[in-house]
Amino acid sequence: MGIEEKLPNGILLASLEKLVNWGRKNSLWPATFGLACCAIEMMTSGGPKYDLARFGMEVFRASPRQADLMIVAGRVSQKMAPVLRQIYDQMADPKWVLAMGVCASSGGMFNNYAVVQGVDHVVPVDMYLPGCPPRPEMLIDAILKLHDQVKATKLGTNRLAQIHDLETEALAALPTSEMKGLLR
Amino acid sequence: MSTTEDLYAGASETTEGRVFTVTGQDWDSVVQGVHEEADERVVVNMGPQHPSTHGVLRLILELEGETVTEARCGIGYLHTGIEKNMEYRSWVQGTTFCTRMDYLSPFYNEATYSMGVERLLDIEDDIPEKAQVMRVLLMELNRISSHLVAIATGGMEIGALTVMTIGFRERELVLDLFELITGLRMNHAFIRPGGVAQDLPPGALDEIREFIKLMKKRLPEYAALCNANPIFKGRLENVGHLDLAGCLALGLSGPVLRSTGYAWDLRKTQPYSGYEDYDFDVQTWDTCDAYGRFRVRLAEMWESLKIVEQAADRLSGLEGAPVMVADKKIAWPSQLAIGSDGMGNSLDHIKHIMGESMEALIHHFKLVTEGFRVPPGQAYVPIESPRGELGAHVVSDGGTRPFRAHFRDPSFTNLQATSVMSEGGMVADVIVAIASIDPVMGGVDR
């Protein structure tokens, strides 16, 4: 703290982690994975009224190799699931997945043979966004919460430790159907 | 070093075909060698994930250079089993399912389904006038928003990004109106068998009139930007040509059919929901190509605006009129209102069913839990959706659930024309041809 006061103007001190994460979150390029109705709301978020460009996300990269964030917008059918996985695999690290809408998060209203009940059966999801379809403001809110997640990601060995901690926590977590006593 | 001098280079025949070992400065001989095998064609997959294929459509193209020799569509990547799911839900809940099929024109799915159910219930003549006018109003607003997306995404796919931004800007105006009237921007389950779910909120008519005024200033922008634009015309003219005989053989309807010059519009020829009382024209163009379809869609937006204006005028004289059929055993009971914690059952309605009328309580209970029973039979009521003839084939076996609800979706049929439109042309024209058909994959795959 004392060093910063002694330095001349124009020099900022930060940790490498903060810098890298700042760069990552401010230009999360989404991969076009619009499937159904949520895709239209996603396109609207990129449109003039709810501008995603102010978050650095206007460029929807068609090629997954150039994208960081896969917004799975819409219902994923059984036929589409392998394609989804292939696109996810083609993305380069670091990558994030945002399940937009209830169909992507949990199968939505389509609890049947044709829809994968949540894309977390196929790819690891970092942010779930409910809604049918979620308003563009909700999508932007989810993206900002994802930004917070990105900010909190560590680098290097710290990251490995963080992953280990997250996994042990998830393995020991209480399943949703066991969370009793919430209704009062 | 060329292949003729190098011992190890040159072509060799293997079980896999001819194999070349390339050592440098021998591109010409390699190309020549490959060219001899002219029966090797390139099959390119414009896969389900693609920015320009209008949704999850897989195009399997056989290319010879830049020319498409064979084009096939792979569909089914958005198949959701909606039709089967509707068999496990009551008749009114079916509206929420079918609205998500063709997600760019949700009111049309709801309307054709509700009209099919109403025909089976034999209450077609009992639908109150206000409900019919509201249906027409919402459907025509939906037509405007759907054509805007068609033009916007079509423009984006050929690289005209401004068309995309202004298209979505205008669409926001329509979505604001939808939100005001139905509560949702998309996938409203608003048109239900018997009428519409709720009355117009106060202030809606003024908003509609503001919207009309604004659209009249904004719509000419599209014409100014695209109609005489040489690049636009160069990309769209003579692309995706399909004449009248072809259209009828392939069962195409909607703007694609009207771009051949044939003025077939179900709103005029087989009117429903009171369309015979509105003054509008059927728009056609006579070049059977993508440019014609674009002009038809643009002109249809103007006609829809005319109809919206007429509907708004009619609605101003229908204050306080019912919006649901009078038969309490079918009419969806609850009236919704905005309270302190959001939208929910209006307190008046709750007071009525809990304090005033036992019958109303019973109706409410039975309708919400069991739903009404529809007499056995089948009905097919087709309507003119922005993409063509959309019809729901509804079969009832006398129960509280649809026995079978099959949707004849225009995008499903129209997409069959891709092969005819694309083969012989260039790869870039495939994109334009499909954009001019304007398929919505939710409707194609259901």
Added chain:
Amino acid sequence: MTDTDKTEKAPATIGTEEQTVNEPAVHSHGEVVGVRQGMFGVKGSGDTSGYGGLVAPKVFPSAAQRPYGGWYDEVADALEATVRLEGVVIHRGEITFHVRREDLVAVAKHLRDDPALRFEFCAGVSGVHYPDDAGRELHAVYHLLSMTHNRRIRLEVACPDADPHIPSIVGIYPTNDWHERETYDFFGIVFDGHPALTRVLMPDDWPGHPQRKDYPLGGIPVEYKGGTIPPPDQRRSYS
């Protein structure tokens, strides 16, 4: 209102000015398509309401009597000149011609080509599975539109589960290409003569035909905080 009440109201002919006579519905072959047992779809001893013993037949609209009224007679005459129809039903202003599958191609060709009929536009095939209609389980429903005369009719063809073959009319109405593939995909009706009958909406190697009544909805139990709800086809509900 029980189901038997509703069957009493089965509509008589349409297009005539006379008062519809309220006669008991005639249950001829092909009309009673199954029975409805019980009021709630409960299996086993879960239903204590007493409605569990309810048995009501599902009666579809009866065959129409001549004269049909309007232009229906004209079309029916033209059709009966070519083939023997299995039945004609007029319900809520819509006419359905039940055709035997052997006659389908001839009927379709006649409907398209005869200048008095001119049904140029086929709006596709819709499959329906009636598991209780023995010997005629799988129906294929064709909706035809005559743009010249501004008319709509419906053709219905039935085939048994044991031999699910229906001749394809893609040669007459090319628009049915994908529609027939979809009906094959979902019901297993094999359209003989179709150029490339494969699955179109389900993955190519999918087993079974999903929209048949004996195919499960395929949902999974939904987890909520503190409980699980069974999928839609296994929940208790009204039938």
